[in-house]
Amino acid sequence: MTAASIAEPGGESILDTPPPTTSRPRGPFGRLWQQVKQAQGFSKWLLWVGAGITAVFIVLAVFAPLIAPYGFDQYMAHGVRFAKQGSPNGSHWFGTNVRSVDVLSVVIYGSRTAIEVVMLAVVFSLFVGVPLGLISGYYGGWLDRILVLIMDALFAFPYLLLAIIIAFLLQNSVGSGVLTAAIAITVIYVPQYFRVVRGQVLSAREEPYVEAARALGARPRTIMGRYLFFNVIQSVPVIATLNAADAILTLAGLGFLGFGIQPTQAAEWGYELQRGVADMGAGLWWTSVFPGIAIVSLVTGLTLVGEGLNDVLNPVLRKRSGRRVVLPRRDASATTLPTRQGDNRGRGEELA
Amino acid sequence: MTAAPVISVRDLRVWYGTERGPVRAVDGVSFDVRAGETLGLVGESGCGKSTLGRGILGLLPSGSAVDGSVRFRDRELVGVKQSDMREMRGAELGLIFQEPMTRLDPLMRISEHFAETLRAHEPELNSEEIDARSIDTLRRMGIPPTRFRHYPHEFSGGMRQRIMIALALVLNPAFVVADEPTTALDVLVEAQILSILADLKRNFDTSLLLITHNLGIVAEACERVAVMYAGRIVEEGDARQVFSDPSHPYTRELLRSTISLSTTALHYIPGSPPDLVDPPSGCHFHPRCPSAMQVCGSLDPVEVRAPSGQRVSCWLHGPDELIPPGGTAPLQRQELASADEA
Amino acid sequence: MATSGGSLRRYALTRLALVIPMILILLTVVFLLMRVAPGDPIQAALGGKLSAAQLEEKRRAAGFTKPLIVQYGEYLKQVFTLNLGTAITDNQRITTVLKVNGAATLELSFTATLIALVIGVPIGLRAGRLRDSAFDAGGRLFGIITYAAPVFFVGLLFQLVFSKWLNWLPNSGMLSPIDQAELPAHTHLSVVDAIWDHNMSAFVDSLKHLAMPSFTLGLLLCGVVIRLIRTNLIQTLKGDYVEAARARGVPEHKVVMRHAFRNALVPVVTVMGLQAALLLSGAVLTEETFNWPGIGNQLVTYLNNRDYTAVQGIITIFALAVVFISLLIDFVNAAIDPRVRY
């Protein structure tokens, strides 16, 4: 509490350069889009390549029935059973697996499952984590302390185990489908949103504009809704995409350990990999390599988007400028007069 | 003036890039600082004074472009190799910063800061010599030797600024840039630091470029003053002379709008400083200048020697032969919207 | 603010006292998770094998008929007396499981962390320092892909290439059966046991078994390490004290290593501590892929057998491990950062 912060009149921080005269489109989404558009160099590459990969999987997921040659659990067509563990060929490009199901169809339908689960999980955890973080951070006190302890405990807990236990416990009541997986994954991501939002609220709460709102007589609800929310959710797109990537790995992990979605419910890549372990021992690579590549690609795609967004939105990582300045030659400017005839001091003494 | 300049800056330009285009932070600046002299560089925020100070030491963000000339004694600093520049920084050229609270590495003891600095430039020193020299410099800045091995967070803001000054001076540099060294400090501590800076040349024989927005500090601590506006030096000369008889309209208006204990009436300059991405043509001050003439908006002013002795870049002082016919007529301007002013 | 004399010991005591509520909360979470589970643990584990009367007897013996609060008390008592009960399905004491399988997990996690640090730290450092260079782009992509590839998939590929096609490394397990039989279990860490016994062939054998699982898990962590170090280094490189060090002419490698990297370590260590969760989760999957006799592998077995007591015991162990790691991390941070101790 001593000489910490007093006025900094000449402070070159805020009032450094006069602001541009043109007004930019705003609103939270306008601002986000504005920043995304300004991405440069590698960040831009990350964003667009990631978005491209993700878009491919979204298309696969939405139009799976039209794109996939067979159903996700179809093992025969036209009355003919497919070969068991058949190698890739003209009619089954990715081969067939131990259940005689077409691997290509499983991979395509798998993207549908993955995206369903991840979207549900992200939406659920946003709806739980963000308000909790806002309330906890703004009010503080015992409620905050208890929530923080619980969330920290959940966060520190090995997330896969948590998901397994939740899935395991929900098996009897909810079943072992998409919803169970989504809830299990939600539980492990809520603490992340909570932590991030709460952290942002804690720092935003000290901002003069929040105090100004209080000084105007605004109620806590108004302050949270109008002053904190939009300034706090800036980092949410980044975590949401990175978490979506992470959630796909968790879903696959659940499937791999046998606690995920059962093959009768939907096609799931992790489960396919688990079944592929035995095949791999026999040298039958296609039953596991294709679903594996699908996981890696989708996760990579989402992570690239997340990293790209982080570059663009995170003020810490944002660069002030990327462009190199090239000075125009002096004599190019007609108004610059090279003669400095008035100066008759200093020049002559240039070198001692 | 007989002393040779320690630093001689000629036509220096420093531009750096932003999304909106290059910022002409320093746009053709010339001045000298002589041995043992303190030159005050004064200007409002955003006028490029900090960029100028850093430009001399080669500490600019990547993507900046520099040309012109900075001579330190007989060495040219513009375009010098980074490694050579590094060797000169600290040893020959020092820098004191605005915000002392964050300038010391929080994980290192004060003693380690000194050891690192001295070892970087004088590797032959042993640790007793390093300690002795550091403690001696600190003592001259008013830091007791008992606190030599403390961590930065154990010091107050004023103490940290004293430590920063000691760190800049422990190698006895010939030239030091002090960039708003007291702006973040309380007024009593500011006065303490200013008196330390004023003693510099007595104790260390160091030339100082004191960058500030506060005319009072210049009056207090500097022999000469250079007034900077929108990337250019508009007036430069003996401090007493400039303060008592300012030649450039900007200097005059700035002095009048400064609120001091002797202020009896409020005065201000209309408009606000220009955007350095797209500065006004001709004299950058002409849109705000109460004395603007036709010529001011079209031609860059030429530096002349004012009758009172200071160098000034303003068409009011000529040279008359360069002003086109009719150029001295008063400039007709649109009425400024009142909010454009602030 | 400037309270000097705060000691590491005092900090350690304070921090230790905080462990108790953290453990209690985690234990409560574990207990509630396991008890709100619908269905009957005994029925689930042994149903069909025993008669109804025998099941009822088992139920009473296991204490499932008592009120929940009593069960909770007994559970806490168990944990604090370091007796985690006996598995229902195979009658193994959970503490034995911890000793035998825990050692295998420790061996795997430790080696994997080592690999992640050895690969990740230099890449992250260089990528952060040369931001936006080709190296940075490559390093980031490497980090992203190693993180994006699920451990079990990477494990499968490794098995396919190094075991099936090249036949260099054993497909799975911790030791070949012959060494397994010969090597006495001093520590249950096969590499250490082999050295202890001066058993060269067992040593090589254990390393060969360790290679693929630890690399698989190490690569996963490596992505996290690269990202963390890079981001934090970029941040600290912008620090005011870094610029100040440069202004004193401190050589660039010292600026990076001593100032930027050391300051970046504080958040890196903190987040790495939280990544213990990732490590343990990854370990479960790796163990399953390579049939590594670790505690995660054992957990999956018990889960599949619906053995609630065993699952609860193992989860408790994980929870305690998490608390222990976070404690360790805080001590490391206190050692790095003098400000933490106050």
Place this chain on the structure above:
Amino acid sequence: MPTKPDDLEVDPAHVKPDTTPLDDRPVVLDVRDLRVHFALRGGFFDRLLGRSSGSVKAVDGVSFTLRKGEVLGLVGESGSGKTTTARALLGLAPITGGTVRFDAGPEYGGPVELTGLREPQFRAVRQAIQLVFQDPHASLNPAMDLATAVAHPLKIHHITKDRVEIDRRVRAAFERVGLAPVDQYLHKYPADLSGGQKQRAVLARAIMLNPALLVADEPVSMLDMSVRAKILQLMLDLKRDLGLTYLYVTHDLATAKFFCDTIAIMYLGRIVEIGPAAQIYADPKHPYTRSLLAAIPEPDPSRAVPRNLPRGEVPDAARPPLGCSFHPRCQAAFAPCGWEARDVNALLEQRWTAVAEDEYERERVVVGDPVELEAGLAARLPDTRAGSGAAVALLDEIRRADPDEPFWRGVRSVEPEPAGVRLEFNEPVDPALRNVGPVRVACHLHDPRFAPLATPLETP
């Protein structure tokens, strides 16, 4: 020489049309013995053992009155409690003691006692008291355009929901603060404006609810020199036109001199001097006020004079010095000012900063490194060579080297002990504000009981 543009010049005499003498106007704010103490969040261990880790007395017994149309300047360095005082008036910092009576007249609902108000009740008071912050950029929500931000007080207090009415009022406020042409500014975001423009918008928001009292916390200190006068002028115009009363919080004595009718100088949570601005500037009584005034760098090289500055810095508010908080820095301090054990450390450090390295080493061996001495009226300085009397000799030496050091005026006795030396100090007396002419000063120099002691003092 061009002539000065007269239209920009404003004679301050014109902006104070209310000719009623200040003392005859109604009291808007009456603050008595205001205290804002923050409990120190001690370590977990302390709380576990039930140890209290004390409190920071950010504001410790502040009293002043503010009459209608008055401008009171609350002046002090950082840590003086001036901002906390301002925030407490709006319920943004907890009032832990004293009374604060706010009475802006019947149109604002009559007198209110602010101490003990709960947050929902305070919200109503905040229609009548408005706050302007130091940093105009940070005090506007970056995600809100100016029109929404300025209109927001109307919505918060449910004044009106009529869009036309809101628009009319917002435009009027924009005009009033000089954000014209209005249409050009209505839908800008804070990031698009210069510092001065933002501060105008903040002022527009502040006057939206027709407040009676405006608390301005360093409203111009982050603005450029050439802009400050403009905003101050605007504030004076608003005061004249809207009948406002100002509490002007600042560290800048120069703007305060111009702007304020009354000045209160704060140091470490207390007012040390308060009175009419003209008196304070013409004849400062408290040594602290004197040093503040002497320390302001004047933009006039011919007037730069060497000054006798107080040493050191503002102490930690969690552990304030005994007696007068300013005594460790004060050149004129004497016996009753509160000399105590902790001052011995400062004495030694001051000594060791001055002497040569070898002497320092020699003396440090005698008494060891200074340890953190607790506040108290007796100090024991260890002597590593017990019984040699080296510590006593050292103290004598220090005293001989600088006999005028105020520290010695506070020492009552120096007693050699077996393992060192024991210093005892005079009983500290807390200085209270007392009338000295037209001003009130808290300093023993102006207390007739002690004043005789203040002249060069005989020490035991």
